[in-house]
């Protein structure tokens with residue numbers, strides 16, 4: 001009897017940091033923003049320059065047509081909402097046009113044009129997501145740009161977990177054509193060595209079985225990292241991140257049942273640390289790829305702006 005009373009008390013105690021109305025609202029806003037910027041049907045992928053996969057068993061390196069449609073007549077389409085253009089991000093001034101020339105089929109980086117378009121498209125979506133996080137638009141423009149530039153590759157890695165399949169360690173975006181295996185990514189110039197940690201990260205993240213609320217909060221927390229270099233108003237960024245992490249902790253306590261809730265918050269924080277080292281590796285790789293890529297037009301103006309041009 002006493003035992004039972006104690007149990008009930010501790011349960012109440014557990015839900016002590018009950019979710020406030022404001023926290024519930026914050027989660028609803030983030031989920032809506034994510035739905036608006038992550039199309040689970042991947043229907044825009046057909047507008048990217050087509051993926052070109054080298055037949056590993058065919059050394060002839062011929063110029064046969066890729067399986068993908070080579071018709072690039074989508075030309076002037078501008079995928080992504082124009083919400084990206086509005087607002088005050090100077091970074092966003094450049095808008096992407098995916099309808100560039102057909103890929104160079106003899107390039108050793110045969111997947112580069114397609115993956116560049118995928119990353120470029122994802123950057124635009126991440127910007128759209130960031131802009132709808134309460135507090136982001138109220139920051140000064142410089143800090144908005146610092147936060148986005150430094151986190152965007154991390155957010156792309158995080159959001160890609162939605163398409164990642166642990167069954168065969170690939171990202172599955174609808175059809176077979178848009179299924180990215182490790183070897184596809186090495187065909188964009190990324191070496192295996194650095195891809196392995198990314199795949200390990202994806203597997204580990206998948207295992208956390210995050211609820212959608214947790215997934216979107218993790219992305220928002222990552223964007224509002226107060227320790228990014230050269231932030232002007234660090235304290236404001238920190239205050240927003242604090243509000244987001246408190247919401248995440250409250251959500252887990254109140255809505256995530258054990259045993260998977262066990263140590264979930266610290267495990268998520270560890271994922272943010274993993275992303276930092278992936279980000280660092282990425283910067284090095286990007287520099288190499290952008291130097292070595294035969295055709296500079298394999299990259300896109302937005303990629304050059306966000307990750308930097310090798311010439312600058």
Ligand code: 8C9
Pocket residue numbers: 112115116117118119122156157159160161162163164171173180185188190194195198278281282285286289298299300303
């Ligand atoms: O530096 C990069 C780069 C890419 C293309 C360029 O032209 C220039 C540079 C990005 C590098 C990373 C790998 C870094 C290893 C440390 C990039 C190749 C990875 C992606 C794009 C490979 C394919 C699967 C980062 C995330 C990887 C993938 C994402 C999948 C997505 C599909 C879908 O879930 C992205 C997501 O936004 C979706 C919409």
